[in-house]
Amino acid sequence: MDTDPKDSKETKQLTTGEEDRKSLVTRVKEGTSALKDRAVDEAKEYKDPQETQLWKSIFRVSHDRSDPRNRSLAILSNVFLHLHPAKINRDAVRYPFTWGMGGITFYLFIVLTFTGVLLMFYYHPTKADAFRDILYLEHDVPFGKLLRNMHRWAAHLMVITTWLHMFRVVLTGSYKRPREFNWCVGVVLLVLTLLLSFTGYLLPDDQLGFWAVTVGTNMARATPMLGSEGPFGPQLGLTAYNDVRFGLLGGSIVDSNALLRSYIWHCIGIPLVASIFMAVHFWRIRKDGGISGPAPIVLESEMKAVKKK
Amino acid sequence: MRRFVNKWTILGVCLVIVALWAINVQDWHQLWVISSTPDNIPIVAMLALVPFFTWMGIRQAVANDRLIEQLEADPKLSKTHHRKVEPWRPGWAREIHVWPYLVRIEFLATVIVTVVLFIWSITLNAPLEEPANPNLTMNPSKAPWYFLGLQEMLVYFDPWIAGVVMPSLIMVGLMAFPYVDSNPLGNGYYTLRQRRFALWMFGAGFVQWIVLIVIGTFIRGPGWIWFWPGQTWDHNAVVFDKNIDLHDMVIASSMGSTLGLGFLGNEPYYGIYKFIFGLIVVTGFFIVGALFFHWLMTVDFKKMRMPRSLRPRELHSALFPKSEFEQKILQRTSLLQYLTFQFFAVSVLLALPVKLVLRLAFTIKYVWVTPWFNI
Ligand code: HEM
Numbered sequence: 001m002d003t004d005p006k007d008s009k010e011t012k013q014l015t016t017g018e019e020d021r022k023s024l025v026t027r028v029k030e031g032t033s034a035l036k037d038r039a040v041d042e043a044k045e046y047k048d049p050q051e052t053q054l055w056k057s058i059f060r061v062s063h064d065r066s067d068p069r070n071r072s073l074a075i076l077s078n079v080f081l082h083l084h085p086a087k088i089n090r091d092a093v094r095y096p097f098t099w100g101m102g103g104i105t106f107y108l109f110i111v112l113t114f115t116g117v118l119l120m121f122y123y124h125p126t127k128a129d130a131f132r133d134i135l136y137l138e139h140d141v142p143f144g145k146l147l148r149n150m151h152r153w154a155a156h157l158m159v160i161t162t163w164l165h166m167f168r169v170v171l172t173g174s175y176k177r178p179r180e181f182n183w184c185v186g187v188v189l190l191v192l193t194l195l196l197s198f199t200g201y202l203l204p205d206d207q208l209g210f211w212a213v214t215v216g217t218n219m220a221r222a223t224p225m226l227g228s229e230g231p232f233g234p235q236l237g238l239t240a241y242n243d244v245r246f247g248l249l250g251g252s253i254v255d256s257n258a259l260l261r262s263y264i265w266h267c268i269g270i271p272l273v274a275s276i277f278m279a280v281h282f283w284r285i286r287k288d289g290g291i292s293g294p295a296p297i298v299l300e301s302e303m304k305a306v307k308k309k
Numbered sequence: 310m311r312r313f314v315n316k317w318t319i320l321g322v323c324l325v326i327v328a329l330w331a332i333n334v335q336d337w338h339q340l341w342v343i344s345s346t347p348d349n350i351p352i353v354a355m356l357a358l359v360p361f362f363t364w365m366g367i368r369q370a371v372a373n374d375r376l377i378e379q380l381e382a383d384p385k386l387s388k389t390h391h392r393k394v395e396p397w398r399p400g401w402a403r404e405i406h407v408w409p410y411l412v413r414i415e416f417l418a419t420v421i422v423t424v425v426l427f428i429w430s431i432t433l434n435a436p437l438e439e440p441a442n443p444n445l446t447m448n449p450s451k452a453p454w455y456f457l458g459l460q461e462m463l464v465y466f467d468p469w470i471a472g473v474v475m476p477s478l479i480m481v482g483l484m485a486f487p488y489v490d491s492n493p494l495g496n497g498y499y500t501l502r503q504r505r506f507a508l509w510m511f512g513a514g515f516v517q518w519i520v521l522i523v524i525g526t527f528i529r530g531p532g533w534i535w536f537w538p539g540q541t542w543d544h545n546a547v548v549f550d551k552n553i554d555l556h557d558m559v560i561a562s563s564m565g566s567t568l569g570l571g572f573l574g575n576e577p578y579y580g581i582y583k584f585i586f587g588l589i590v591v592t593g594f595f596i597v598g599a600l601f602f603h604w605l606m607t608v609d610f611k612k613m614r615m616p617r618s619l620r621p622r623e624l625h626s627a628l629f630p631k632s633e634f635e636q637k638i639l640q641r642t643s644l645l646q647y648l649t650f651q652f653f654a655v656s657v658l659l660a661l662p663v664k665l666v667l668r669l670a671f672t673i674k675y676v677w678v679t680p681w682f683n684i
Contacts (some may be wrong), residue, residue, distance in 0.1 A: 074408040084411065087404040091395045093411050096365055100418050107419050111426065131440045138437070149430035156351040157426070159455050164362055170511045171366040173495040173504060180487035187483045194455060201453055208348075210441035211450035215460065219472025224682075230469045231682040253443065295497030296392030297373055299381055300634060303493060 083282055091294045097172070098291060101165035106278065108158040115151040116267065123203070125263035127256045130205035155197050162193050174292040182284040185277055192274040199266035205259060213262070214254050220245040334539030343527055343538075347436050352454050352526055359519075369394075370499035377502060393498075448531045448544070457525030458518050464533065465664045467683055475657065479514075482653035486511075489650040491642040506606055506635065513658055535669075552674035556586050580678065587677025591684065594663070594676075598655035607635050 022030070049055050060077045072086035091097065122141055123133045137144035166186065169175055175183035198216065202209040222230040226244040233243065240252045250257030285291065334340065344353055372394045380387040391397045438447075452460050462471035494503040501508060528535055530542035559565040609632035616627035639647075667673040675683040 068406065071406040071408045075406075075412075081408070081412065084407045086408075087406055088411060090401070090403060090405045091393065093405065093414060094395065095414070096369055099362060099365070100414065103415055104418055104422055107422055111423070134437060145434065146427075146430055149433065149435050150426055152435035153351075153429045153433070154426055156348075157422075160351060160355055160358065164358065167359075167362065167515070168366070170508070171370070171499055172497060173500075173507075174497060175487040176490065176493070176496040177487075183487050184484040187480060191480060197453060198456065204437055205441050207438035207441055207445070207447050208436060210443070211447040212452045212456075215450055216452060216456070219459075219463075219468045222468035223473045224469050227469070227473075230473070254441075293497030294393055294395060297377055297380070297498055297500070298494055298496075299377065299387060300494065300503065301381060301384075303637065 083286075085286065085290055088290060089294070092291045094294070097294050099164065099168050101161050101168055105158060105161045105165055108154050108161060109274070109278070111154045112151060112158065113271065115147055115154065116271075118147055119151055120267060125203070125260050127205065127259060130203065130259060134204045134206075155200065158193060159197060162190055166190065172293055176292075179284075179288045179292060182281060182288060185281045185284065189274065189277050189281060192270055192277065196266065196270050196274065199262045199270065202254070202259065202262045203266065210254055213258070217245050217248055217254065217258075220248055330539070336539055336541040339541050340539050347433050349454060349526055350433060352522065366499055367501070370501045373498055373500050374502040377500065449529060449533055451525070451529075454522060454526055458521035461521040461525040461529065462661070465661070465668050469682070470684065475661075478653065478657050482657055485649055485653065489642075489646040491646055492638045493641075506638075509605070510654065510658065517658070517661055552668065552672045554674050554678055555590060555676045556583050556678065558673060559586075580680070583678050587675075587679065587684070590676050594660075595655050598659045599651045601659070602651060602654045604629060607631050607639060609633075609635070 046052060050059075059074070075081045075084050075086045119137070122137050122144065124130065134148070137148050139145075141147070169183065169186070198213075202213045221227045221240070221243065223233070223244050224231045225233060225236060226238070227233050228238045228240050228243040228245070240246065246252055248258075248261070249255075250261050343349065376390075376392075376394055380390060380392070439445075451457060459471065459476060462475060465471070466475065490507050492504060492507060494500070527538050530536040530540075530546075531544045532546065532548070534546055534548050536542055553561075607629075609630045612630035612632075614627050616624045667676070677684040
């Protein structure tokens with residue numbers, strides 16, 4: 001049929017008999033555009049994610065950039081951030097003062113926990129499996145090599161940053177009153193960090209770890225009064241089978257029990273203790289009045305006289 | 310003398326030493342093998358990190374010290390000054406919000422550390438040796454680098470001292486430090502001038518630790534034998550143990566025979582003479598060491614000069630001029646604080662380098678030999 005498109009339209013309208021009623025297509029079109037407008041309007045609101053219900057439910061307050069109260073609440077009402085005070089000394093955020101070293105050390109501890117847990121999925125602390133598991137990690141596990149490397153290098157880095165952190169604390173005299181005790185907590189953390197490294201060294205069960213731990217625990221044999229070859233050890237009845245080294249290794253040589261003990265200390269014992277000490281460390285920073293500085297300098301002439309009690 | 314000591318002469322001398330050393334290196338490959346061992350890379354990194362952060366700290370300390378000097382000289386200014394080198398204007402808030410000013414720095418730091426770790430882990434593989442084999446001794450068998458200080462100490466002391474007593478003393482000594490440092494100044498800001506002695510002591514400990522680690526890493530080869538950096542590690546090298554005990558050395562010396570000290574070697578009652586001899590030597594060491602630290606603690610180096618005669622009074626005023634400031638600090642120090650400090654200073658900070666020199670330069674094994682322990 002040869003019909004004019006205009007005609008057919010008119011015909012359609014005529015047949016429906018209702019001139020003002022819009023066609024289905026138009027209605028759909030209009031509906032869509034209204035929906036679109038609404039969506040755009042709502043999306044504009046989502047542009048500020050902090051105003052969303054989801055955000056507010058998680059963070060409990062909006063982090064309005066300009067409102068001081070909200071900025072404080074952003075810190076105070078967050079379980080992770082409330083480790084911080086809401087406000088700090090304006091110069092304390094200058095990088096050259098703390099070097100961020102304590103914070104970086106803590107972050108490395110988190111990285112180590114994360115990669116460590118992943119490694120635990122692939123590692124059995126037994127003489128038969130340990131070394132093979134490392135080979136498996138290196139060659140077959142997707143990203144296994146990267147995982148192992150990251151755990152290793154983060155551990156080395158943590159030793160370095162802990163030292164640098166301590167060095168900074170020394171240089172700024174931050175161990176002085178009232179932070180003496182927190183310094184002591186720090187010393188314990190340093191030792192725990194070193195012990196974590198040491199216990200981890202044995203776990204691949206290769207020559208490197210085996211001999212390092214052999215040399216290391218041989219020193220324990222010489223502990224005064226606790227080791228079988230230490231001063232006063234033999235006099236107290238200690239032998240290679242009941243001294244402190246035996247207790248550390250679970251045997252008289254570095255073998256399967258030593259591997260298991262290292263593993264448990266490394267993955268459970270020491271991290272647990274270290275976490276507790278870290279919690280105390282951070283808590284004490286707050287209780288001692290926050291970071292020590294940069295404090296106003298005190299002059300020699302203002303040194304208070306010695307208090308005689 | 311002072312005129313010639315500046316950064317250029319120091320740099321020059323260092324360069325000459327490095328050049329002399331480089332000429333004498335026989336085996337660059339050996340050096341490369343040691344420093345490129347993956348587990349040693351962190352030390353190489355530390356060789357850059359430690360100077361960098363030392364510089365960063367000292368730079369701030371120098372700036373603060375300049376301000377301190379200025380304010381000490383100008384009491385009026387010290388009344389109004391805000392007492393920091395960081396800029397400050399009236400009207401500025403003294404505190405700022407942690408969100409976002411601190412949190413964003415922390416976030417940035419985690420990103421940077423993560424990136425560094427990824428790059429490091431992609432480019433460098435963690436070492437893995439052959440499976441553990443108790444029948445095949447690794448030679449040299451080295452602990453991870455951060456324990457090499459301890460392992461190196463085994464050369465100078467018996468295992469119970471190097472492995473147990475010294476680490477414990479270092480730990481307890483570190484914990485005791487805040488309680489024996491009676492200087493109230495320099496709390497929360499970088500300064501060299503107000504904390505001269507404390508920083509010297511920490512510095513000495515820090516440097517010793519680093520030196521031991523460097524010796525343990527770069528110098529000790531197979532059989533824990535001393536190979537200079539650049540010398541080839543000879544796996545067949547044997548060093549004959551020439552070390553002898555101090556009392557034997559005294560007996561054998563011409564002075565010993567002139568003074569008739571040969572009886573020290575006699576062995577009635579389990580070597581009671583040896584025992585008393587060693588006890589005297591060690592006690593003497595503690596006394597001399599304590600005097601040394603006392604001098605270091607109180608002296609004013611700026612006032613020190615060459616004595617004009619050998620009369621005791623002249624010697625005393627020339628070599629032991631007292632620093633007024635340190636004198637004030639000493640007055641604040643309780644006897645317990647003083648003695649605690651002296652104990653740790655002499656038995657760790659001094660004993661370690663002294664024993665190192667005695668062993669390496671004078672081949673002395675023990676200074677105090679008893680039936681129960683040897684020192
Ligand atoms: C696992 C190891 C450690 C972690 C995770 C850690 C973490 C931190 C953090 C996050 C801070 C806040 C300031 C900053 O970042 O510098 C801090 C401060 C402090 N740390 Fe540590 N720390 C560790 C080890 C140590 C050690 C070894 C010492 C000293 C022996 C120490 C002594 C202190 C002191 C005295 C403060 C207060 C500093 C001030 O007020 O300026 N910490 N620590």
